[in-house]
Amino acid sequence: MRAMILAAGLGTRMRPLTNHCPKPLLPVAGKPLIEYQLERLAALGVKQVVINVSYRAEQIEQALGDGQRWGMAIHYSDEPEALETAGGIIQALGQLDDGQDSPFLLLNGDVWCELPLDRLPRRFDAKGLLLLVDNPDHNPEGDFLLQRGRIVKYADEDYRMSPPRLTFAGISLLRPSLFAGLAPGKRALGPLLHQAAEKGELAGQHYTGFWLDVGTPERLQYLDRRLQHAQSTE
Template sequence: MNEFSKNIISHNASVIEAMKKLNEVPGSLTLFAVNEQQQLVGTLTDGDIRRGFIHGLSLTDTVEKFMLKSFHKVNNGFTVHDFKTAREKGIRLLPVLNDKGQIEKVYDLKKRQSILPLEAMIMAGGRGERLRPLTDKTPKPMLPLGNKPIIEHNIDRLISFGIEKIYISVKYLGEQIEDYFGDGASKGIQIEYIWEDQPLGTAGALSLVKKFNTKHILLMNSDLFTDTDFEDLYLNTVQQNAFMGVATVPYTTKVPYGIFTTTENQITGLKEKPIYTNYANAGIYILNTSVLNKIPQNTFYNITDLMEQLIAANQIVIHNPIVGYWIDIGQHQDYKNAQEIVKHIH
């Protein structure tokens, strides 16, 4: 709430004081009016003040006469859907109230995409062989992309979706990652490092976390550059009662010829220059924590092994296509492509 302390004003304050305060918070242009018990009783914008003057109010009148008493807020225990509804209504600042009706936190919905009840793990232990010599002295996740390392783009995106606890699995030159981010306090989150004594594949490090504190977790590779909608992936996974949700990348194949469908040597149909769409694994997953006991302890184990186990047991595994951009920075050309894209992102 510290960031928004300037947005608080007494409902008994004069509208002149409110105008001065609004001048101090040009980014949000919203004030929260509170009563003597510090309960939120209204919101005030420049527009509310203008409308008040039009209806005959004067500079000597109090904030209470100008403020909007019907406003959007959420209470503690709110859901992802509540947050999504506020965003869809165009709300900029969303106050969270405690049981007494006092402001406990304020979310800036221009900076926050969602508030997902997830902890996350980023896999960052790989050697990055295909990007040598760039990775000889720098771990691949720490290669610069724009004004910050590749992995920081992913951490910041996770934060924008409300994820506040992130595990990072590290091995090769992991000290550089740990030195750079520390415990996460500088970003207002908690970061814990999971050190792999031996390579553990794309899921083995999950077995080294004693206990996740959320019903679902997000697992992702560290070398991705993407604007994946984590909220969409999470909601689809939960709504379909899936044990795993996998982000996928549509991959289109165009055949430049007329293709026959046949039965033995008989032609049964013709498709002229057909286009086929398949879906590739994007390296981002939502897992129900109930499946984590299937992962062997401290052993090389890939997420695709778990996927195959779940499918074989007829457990629901869904996929969710990525609509925006996605680059797996595995080779030099991928890195160049990502560097080109980041120039155009603000």
């Protein structure tokens, strides 16, 4: 399986910590956040990883190198101007497509999730599978509705009659065909996923364990304390 880590953001919500350091390299329990992602991918057996970079790209490339220490090959997709999520994927698609429309694993570089990645299904009859979590305080209305393993759309007037929406965890398995016909350029992933959901092209999996969007200094500090405590009790 091939994988991509999204790491090109400016990290504006994380300022001032990101004034001189890109968010993926911010330390958590003594190690850059993105290194935990690479370790998890290596444990899954992933050998080819694409990382899109833009803000302070040279720092990320220098810190991670070619991936040899994790037993994988890291390819960098440089974005002189950040292309947003879908735009970054489209630019890197040539390195993610095996020619058979096999799904690749996509990870946001700033999420922490304790679900073992091998518990994500390798086979599913959809263009993508999204991991969904219970809504955090900063996203109380959620993103998607999940019914019997499928992500579905419902009308606004049906909101009160529907189960609560869930939040996209920033972890997904996506097929290259999801991006077919889309021209390179700046493009967000959210609208594309909602369009696919309207067509019944997305599957979903609900995870109820620990997950965190590490998007602010406060959440970074919380995760740091949690991991340090876990390490001290091992």
